[in-house]
Amino acid sequence: MKLSFSAEDEQFRQEVASWLRDNLSGEFEKLKGRGGPGDEHSFPQERKVWEQKLAQGKWTCVGWPQAYGGRGCSIEQQVIFFEEYARARAPGRMGHIGEGLTGPTLIAYGTQAQRDKYLPGILDGTQFWCQGYSEPGAGSDLANVKTRAAFDQASGKWRINGQKVWTSLAHESDYCFVIARTDPGSVGHKGLGFFLVEMDQPGIQVRPIEQITGTSEFNEVFFDDAECSSEDIVGEPGEGWKVAMGLLGFERGVSTLGQQMLFQNEFDEVVRLARSNGAASDPVIRQRIARAHTELKIMRYNSMRMLSGQSTGDGSLQKEALIYKLFWATWHRSLGELAMDVMGPECEILDAPPYALNRLQSMYLFVRADTIYGGTNQIQRNIIAERGLGMPKEPRGTL
Amino acid sequence: MEFAFTQEQEMIRDTAASFLAQVSDSAAVRAAMATETGYDPALWSRICTQMYWQAIHVPEAYGGMGLGYVEVVAMMEQMGKHLLCSPFFSTVCMGVNALLIAANDEQKAQWLPTICEGNTTATLAFNGGVNRWDTTAVTATWRKEGDNIVLNGSYRYVIDGHTADLLIVAARQEGESSDIALFVLPAQTPGVTRAWLPTMDQARRQASIALQEVTVETAAMLSGADSGNAALTRIVDLAAIALAAEQVGGSQQMLDATVAYTSERVQFNRTIASYQAVKHKAADMMLQVEVARSAVYYAACVAQEALSGSTLGAELPEAASVAKSYCSDAYFAVAGDALQLFGGVGFTWEYDVHLYFKRAKSSEHMLGNGAYHRERLAAMLLD
Numbered sequence: 015m016k017l018s019f020s021a022e023d024e025q026f027r028q029e030v031a032s033w034l035r036d037n038l039s040g041e042f043e044k045l046k047g048r049g050g051p052g053d054e055h056s057f058p059q060e061r062k063v064w065e066q067k068l069a070q071g072k073w074t075c076v077g078w079p080q081a082y083g084g085r086g087c088s089i090e091q092q093v094i095f096f097e098e099y100a101r102a103r104a105p106g107r108m109g110h111i112g113e114g115l116t117g118p119t120l121i122a123y124g125t126q127a128q129r130d131k132y133l134p135g136i137l138d139g140t141q142f143w144c145q146g147y148s149e150p151g152a153g154s155d156l157a158n159v160k161t162r163a164a165f166d167q168a169s170g171k172w173r174i175n176g177q178k179v180w181t182s183l184a185h186e187s188d189y190c191f192v193i194a195r196t197d198p199g200s201v202g203h204k205g206l207g208f209f210l211v212e213m214d215q216p217g218i219q220v221r222p223i224e225q226i227t228g229t230s231e232f233n234e235v236f237f238d239d240a241e242c243s244s245e246d247i248v249g250e251p252g253e254g255w256k257v258a259m260g261l262l263g264f265e266r267g268v269s270t271l272g273q274q275m276l277f278q279n280e281f282d283e284v285v286r287l288a289r290s291n292g293a294a295s296d297p298v299i300r301q302r303i304a305r306a307h308t309e310l311k312i313m314r315y316n317s318m319r320m321l322s323g324q325s326t327g328d329g330s331l332q333k334e335a336l337i338y339k340l341f342w343a344t345w346h347r348s349l350g351e352l353a354m355d356v357m358g359p360e361c362e363i364l365d366a367p368p369y370a371l372n373r374l375q376s377m378y379l380f381v382r383a384d385t386i387y388g389g390t391n392q393i394q395r396n397i398i399a400e401r402g403l404g405m406p407k408e409p410r411g412t413l
Numbered sequence: 414m415e416f417a418f419t420q421e422q423e424m425i426r427d428t429a430a431s432f433l434a435q436v437s438d439s440a441a442v443r444a445a446m447a448t449e450t451g452y453d454p455a456l457w458s459r460i461c462t463q464m465y466w467q468a469i470h471v472p473e474a475y476g477g478m479g480l481g482y483v484e485v486v487a488m489m490e491q492m493g494k495h496l497l498c499s500p501f502f503s504t505v506c507m508g509v510n511a512l513l514i515a516a517n518d519e520q521k522a523q524w525l526p527t528i529c530e531g532n533t534t535a536t537l538a539f540n541g542g543v544n545r546w547d548t549t550a551v552t553a554t555w556r557k558e559g560d561n562i563v564l565n566g567s568y569r570y571v572i573d574g575h576t577a578d579l580l581i582v583a584a585r586q587e588g589e590s591s592d593i594a595l596f597v598l599p600a601q602t603p604g605v606t607r608a609w610l611p612t613m614d615q616a617r618r619q620a621s622i623a624l625q626e627v628t629v630e631t632a633a634m635l636s637g638a639d640s641g642n643a644a645l646t647r648i649v650d651l652a653a654i655a656l657a658a659e660q661v662g663g664s665q666q667m668l669d670a671t672v673a674y675t676s677e678r679v680q681f682n683r684t685i686a687s688y689q690a691v692k693h694k695a696a697d698m699m700l701q702v703e704v705a706r707s708a709v710y711y712a713a714c715v716a717q718e719a720l721s722g723s724t725l726g727a728e729l730p731e732a733a734s735v736a737k738s739y740c741s742d743a744y745f746a747v748a749g750d751a752l753q754l755f756g757g758v759g760f761t762w763e764y765d766v767h768l769y770f771k772r773a774k775s776s777e778h779m780l781g782n783g784a785y786h787r788e789r790l791a792a793m794l795l796d
């Protein structure tokens with residue numbers, strides 16, 4: 015165990031920081047601290063242009079292997095990149111689904127033709143992706159998807175019918191990866207396919223869903239004979255679950271440390287506020303701030319353990335990784351409550367009617383989703399008990 | 414001892430419940446939320462002419478129904494359950510209480526009948542913009558000038574402050590640090606400016622009020638038996654108990670909605686209500702709702718005693734803080750759990766969960782949150 019980064023890594027840190035300083039300016043200045051969960055509706059077009067700026071500096075997909083156009087950064091360097099990115103208050107990444115999920119999935123499971131077709135658009139920040147997993151009847155029980163994909167011999171294409179829901183950023187996306195049933199009689203995780211679907215086509219309709227914040231960052235997506243070419247299925251028909259689950263494995267990656275830097279920014283804002291409005295002298299608030307600080311610190315140490323384990327090979331099974339989602343989501347939710355309680359009665363007052371929330375209010379409301387998406391707190395506890403502790407599985411019902 | 418609603422009180426509650434189910438459904442709440450007024454004046458006028466709720470605990474001598482605070486609390490519980498958008502809380506649980514407690518007979522005779530007639534809404538303004546809810550929150554000032562009184566200062570978090578017809582304001586005598594007096598004045602009095610403060614909880618309105626050299630007659634100073642400080646403390650305690658009742662109603666609604674939703678929603682071929690993780694959460698929600706309700710009903714009885722001047726009324730500060738601290742935390746926890754158990758749909762604007770979740774936070778902070786009231790209890794116990 016050692017705590018410090020190598021001199022080379024520190025050099026890399028300087029490089030990232032100075033590039034961001036030089037480039038996150040001018041037309042991009044206004045994007046500082048904007049975007050990301052709870053603020054995705056802010057400046058989507060400008061943030062797409064920013065993605066291209068990043069790409070010019072070769073700062074997209076830093077963790078991808080060089081063979082696929084990435085920087086091939088080590089785990090340490092990726093951590094550094096995400097930390098510096100967050101420290102610079104660079105905008106929430108529009109490209110994170112393509113970079114973090116689609117790319118690694120295609121590198122692991124895709125054909126060379128699929129990589130050639132899709133990786134360049136992700137690398138150069140021109141093509142954006144969304145995740146078409148959840149459906150009205152398939153939330154926690156993801157394997158219950160009902161969307162169907164049938165191969166049409168005449169046109170040589172897949173035809174997709176059904177509905178997805180909660181699809182984040184679908185309205186800003188060029189492509190969606192979709193899990194759909196290729197075997198009409200199948201149930202559960204058998205008989206599924208994993209498809210790369212172009213959004214701009216007559217068979218797809220995107221309808222925004224208004225959320226608790228009064229803004230919309232997720233959508234319903236309706237597929238009515240949507241088309242997908244025969245080359246755009248990843249894996250074989252019937253292998254969709256394996257690919258879909260492999261993709262979820264990429265979700266718990268190195269970006270967690272960058273996420274923590276965002277948490278740190280939010281926490282710092284809460285502390286500043288407590289100092290300025292007198293809440294800092296309230297003993298109850300003091301305890302809560304100290305607790306939030308303690309847990310944020312430990313969150314970082316926990317991630318360092320996770321990442322160190324990951325480089326030895328079997329990251330997903332480690333206990334510190336199993337508890338991570340439940341830990342950070344619950345922590346973040348409490349931070350939202352703490353922020354409001356530090357504000358006191360002022361926490362109610364909006365910037366303007368009808369519903370202009372300030373950053374902390376928006377954070378406070380949005381964090382209620384953290385314990386829901388990506389496996390709810392209840393599902394996380396089931397996973398921890400079953401996989402981490404070997405306790406019996408919850409029986410499936412027979413309805 | 415008789416710690417249950419009488420048959421009459423049950424009837425009042427049930428009538429309110431069925432009326433509110435009709436007039437304050439989700440669509441009505443959302444329509445009212447979208448207006449600057451924050452409530453539907455036609456509905457309020459119907460409440461005043463058909464239901465007579467604005468007059469519920471005003472003595473008959475002043476044109477009221479002469480019922481007690483237990484009835485007020487029973488109504489507030491139902492309003493919280495149905496998220497009624499109306500000036501009931503500000504008018505009845507603040508304005509009327511302030512007059513009942515702090516006004517002399519003449520002042521009561523002047524103002525209470527107009528409120529009972531349903532033509533006048535009222536509210537209480539005392540907090541100068543701090544996170545304290547006792548007499549120390551008052552920053553506005555008054556001074557004598559000939560036969561008149563001149564008021565200066567500002568208030569925040571005034572419920573329905575931008576629409577109320579009648580203001581009851583607290584102010585300190587200029588130069589004197591501790592003595593507070595309460596004044597009643599029409600909102601249209603020259604020198605009064607009011608602004609809506611848009612809030613996260615859109616189902617209840619807050620406003621800021623500024624008084625600049627507002628000149629009123631000496632008769633505007635409420636001069637009942639109590640000192641201004643004692644009166645304000647009692648008025649705030651009574652309002653806190655009413656708010657706690659509303660919190661119980663809201664919590665109950667979140668519990669009911671959660672039981673209904675989880676009993677319908679199927680994942681992994683089972684209703685999610687059949688998972689022990691969900692049942693235990695629901696059971697904990699029910700525990701909090703019932704404990705909260707017991708706290709509020711007790712506080713309601715104490716409030717009634719306090720209003721009628723009996724000795725049990727001395728328990729008012731304790732009962733108010735017990736109720737407001739427990740109910741504030743319970744409502745927020747229950748609404749948060751409801752949101753969690755609804756999953757993705759709980760996070761949408763379309764489902765009503767967020768309306769209650771937001772109300773839980775706004776009620777929690779209004780008139781002191783759990784920590785504030787626990788500190789107040791600690792001071793009673795320890796200092």
Ligand SMILES: Cc1cc2nc3c(=O)[nH]c(=O)nc-3n(C[C@H](O)[C@H](O)[C@H](O)COP(=O)(O)OP(=O)(O)OC[C@H]3O[C@@H](n4cnc5c(N)ncnc54)[C@H](O)[C@@H]3O)c2cc1C
Pocket residue numbers: 144145146147148149150152153154155179180181182183232383386387388389390391392393396408678680681685688690691753754755756757758760
């Ligand atoms: C902001 C946001 C963004 C999202 N973005 C995307 C996206 O881009 N793409 C995508 O595909 N999906 C997305 N989702 C969907 C998300 O993954 C689902 O909401 C989540 O999986 C929960 O499913 P559900 O909403 O259907 O809730 P349900 O599964 O119906 O759960 C309801 C409640 O039941 C509980 N529950 C369910 N099963 C069990 C059990 N076995 N034991 C105990 N309790 C149980 C849950 O914990 C929850 O409290 C997003 C969701 C949100 C809120």
